[in-house]
Amino acid sequence: MTPKDVKVSKAKGRPMLTWVGKKPLARVRAYPAQAIERFDATAGQALPLQEAGWSDWPKDLPKGGLLYHGDNKDVLAHLLANGFRGKVKLIYIDPPFDSGADYVRKVQLRGVKGTVKIDGEDYTLGEQVQYSDIWANDNYLQFMYERLLILKELLAEDGSVFLHCDERQGHRIRCILDEVFGAEHFKNEVVWYYSNKYGANSQTFDVFHNSIYWYGKSSKVQFNPVRVPVKEKRLQPVRQWNKELNKNEWLRDESGNYLYQESSTKDLGDVWEVPVINPMALERTDYPTQKPEALLRWVVGCASAPGDLVLDCFVGSGTTAVVAQQLGRRWIGCDINKGAIQTTAKRIQELMQSQAVDAAPSPQGDLIGTADPSPKPSQLSFATYRVNDYDLQIQHNEAVELACQHLGVTRTRTDSFFEGTQGGRLVKIVPFNHPLTPLDLEAVRNELKARPTEERDVMVVCLGWQHDARAWVETYNRNRPVNKLHVVELRTDRKLGGIIKHEPLTAQVSAKRTGKGANAQLVVEVQDVVSPTIMQRLNLEQGVFRAQITDWRAVVDCILIDTQYDGQVFNVALADVPERKQDLVNGRYELPAPPAGSTVAVKIIDMLGEELVVNLTV
Ligand SMILES: C[S@@+](CC[C@H](N)C(=O)[O-])C[C@H]1O[C@@H](n2cnc3c(N)ncnc32)[C@H](O)[C@@H]1O
Known part of the structure; x- marks a missing residue:
């Protein structure tokens, strides 16, 4: 397939912010996407799923979640050219904030301590840069402008965009949103207030909030009011939805006095108090700037319904996709960073596996009062694609x-x-x-x-x-x-050279059949994994003493198996993704045996995100 150009409408709103190098975006080039991985937690069973929403799904794409690895300008252009124009109900984005920093993730080995002993001392793997948020001149504004112009094309007429930012560029972003979506479509500035963070500044007030700007594509956007618990029951005026006027009304008695009733909940306002993720929280992935699921539950819950399509093209650790999956929405995620795609895939695999086992809707907890309090999942499978190569x-x-x-x-x-x-x-x-x-x-x-x-x-x-x-x-x-x-x-410098020889991950893996006929099983065993890059990191840090890793499983983040690999798309038949950092992968797996002569592919991902696929014929 050759790339094709797709049209992007002009922004017509006012006022308009200007910057050095501001350029409109009349067309974007859409490149084809290559499928690289598929995951299906249903194992062929018919489980109860949300039926809404699939009728207008592009026919060339699998009906499930979609995760794209690539620059979102390319990915959004690809979606536009492939049937998603006007189909997205809700966009949440949490882009880089122009913070002037590189965002790093602490990398640990797996196991109880997450460290390795060198000469009696504990050492960790240190940090790995996940993405850079350093911009020259006004490039940041042009970057955001282009993405917002394309996102608008993808949004449904009654769709919403929620843009998460902070005080550094928020005021400028708001002007760009006015220009792209029209100031008349501004809905709310939500303040995410987090009080459980330590302050750092001594010269100015510490910052304990981010802003989330909510705009509609048109004036008719979906809004499901969110009720939140109050500490003590109290009297509140009674409201009722007026279908004709399309709004809530306060009820009155015959004499015109407001009616009151005792209530243990209240409407959520525009200040959302949600703690930042604490170091021990189960949802924590160690991906930098990961947002709490509780925050996303309110975003997804208030502006979409089960079956609706939710898009996040700066998906990071996958919070939006995870919450959309929990709340029965369909979803598309995208990130340029491979670590983000791996983290998101792991979280979604784990969640879909548990949803398939329970076949029960996720608890709604803090979403009291939204349209459907207990939706079934929309899908229990997803596919990962690559647009261009960012490996x-x-x-x-x-x-x-x-x-x-x-x-x-x-x-x-x-x-x-x-x-x-x-x-x-x-x-x-x-x-x-x-x-x-x-x-x-x-x-x-x-x-x-x-x-x-x-x-x-x-x-x-x-x-x-x-x-x-x-x-x-x-x-x-x-x-x-x-x-x-x-x-x-570096290749030839005698004094300084000699380090940049990339030695890839290696592994010893076996696969054999046991039993016969209907009892035939496939046994896959990983006996050893060596990551020269991890060893190099440890040894560079520690000089003369050589690091020793006694259990190979400490360097392995997860293991995926495809029992009938076609050489192109990796279909995940088994995913061993330990939930907690201290847990290790299993290393020995029994699965139903595939037909004789099949290629069994074993994908091993190490703690730095390097991948190795070992193919074996059984
Ligand atoms: C603030 S983080 C998002 C965190 C996310 N909300 C979460 O809860 O984990 C921003 C993400 O945008 C990604 N990103 C930056 N530039 C991008 C681009 N051009 N295309 C796609 N993703 C990009 C980064 O890799 C990073 O993962």
């Missing part, structure tokens, strides 16, 4: 961290271009998936031009050189007193 991103982040540790670079997380400094020089690390080219060097030159007072030399770190890059550097450095470029080629 390299996680390896790049990992390689940059390793290179910085190895070269003694002090990281400057607030600099959007240079990775840090070393011995008085600025350091630029060129992605290791290609040799250094004149284009990379021109990017460095342009950056230095934009910083006229910069008087330091620059160390450019690369894996290897393209031949014309050498001549470029020589010409550039000639007669230049400052800002000289010094290139470190």
Whole structure:
């Protein structure tokens, strides 16, 4: 399939904010998506599911949740070109906030302590960058503008968008929302108030809230009022829904006096007090900036109904998809970061497995008073797709961290271009998936031009050189007193080189048949898994002492098995995803035997998110 261009309508609302480089978006290029994984928790049984909503589902797509790995501009364009225009009832997005930070996840080994002993001391794997929230100039605003323009096209006429942001860009985002959706379609500014966080600022007031802007596509959006418990029962005026006027009315007696009744609940207002996720909470995934499920339950509960389609294209750890799944909605999630896709897939697999076993609706707890208090799930299966290839991103982040540790670079997380400094020089690390080219060097030159007072030399770190890059550097450095470029080629540098040899994950796995006929079983055993990247991390940190991992299961996050792998789409027949961090994968699995000659594929994902698929013929 070749990419095709899809039309995006112009924003017509007012007022309009302007910024350097503001460009409209009349068309977007839609690329095809490649299916990479399928999960079905029903195991072929007919379980009670929500029936609403599937009649207008694009016929080429499986009826289930959809999880996309890719840049959301590409993914949203793909959805637009493939039957989802005007179909989404609710969009919740929690994009980067332009916070000027890299977001990291603490990585631990599995097991009771999550650490490894080196010379009697406990060491952890440290941190892994998940995504960067550092933007140059006004790029952030253009980024958000483009995504919002496409999101509007996907929204149903009675659909809603909830945009989560904070005080840094909130006021500008609100102007963009006015422009894209129309100021007349603004519904609420919800304040998420969290009081259980430690304050940090001494010069200004500490911040204990985020804002969530709610806009409708038109003036007729769905709204299900949410009732919340009150501490003590109290008298409240009685309301009733007036269908003709499409609004609630206060009831009065014959003399015109308001009627009161005692109530233990009240309507939720626009300040939502929900604690941030505490370190011990079961829902915690360690994905940075993960939002509480309780917060999303109110968003999803108030502006959609069971069977409706919910979209989050900055899905992160998957909170929106998880809550949509719990509340009987259909859902689409997307993220550019592979770690986010893996975390979301794990959470959804676990949830669908438990929903399939219980075949019972999830408890609604804090959703008293919404339309359907106890919906069945809309689906118990989902598919993961890739639009363009972002697999390299996680390896790049990992390689940059390793290179910085190895070269003694002090990281400057607030600099959007240079990775840090070393011995008085600025350091630029060129992605290791290609040799250094004149284009990379021109990017460095342009950056230095934009910083006229910069008087330091620059160390450019690369894996290897393209031949014309050498001549470029020589010409550039000639007669230049400052800002000289010094290139470190890791592949050959005797002193500094030798670290960036990516050795992939390896494993010893066996699969055999036992029993005959209807009793035939497939037994899969993982005997060993070695992650050179994890070992390298531990050993880099600890110098002379070598780390020893006594149980291979400590390095493994989860194991998935496809018993009839077709070489393209991984159909998950078994998912071993331990719920708690201290739990280990099992390592030995018994499944119904597939037909003779089938390819059994075993996918192993380590604690840094690296994947290995071992294929065995049985
Ligand atoms: C604040 S986090 C979302 C957290 C999420 N609400 C949760 O509860 O876990 C923002 C997410 O946006 C993703 N992201 C950033 N730029 C993106 C892009 N261009 N396309 C898709 N995802 C992107 C990041 O990888 C990150 O996971």
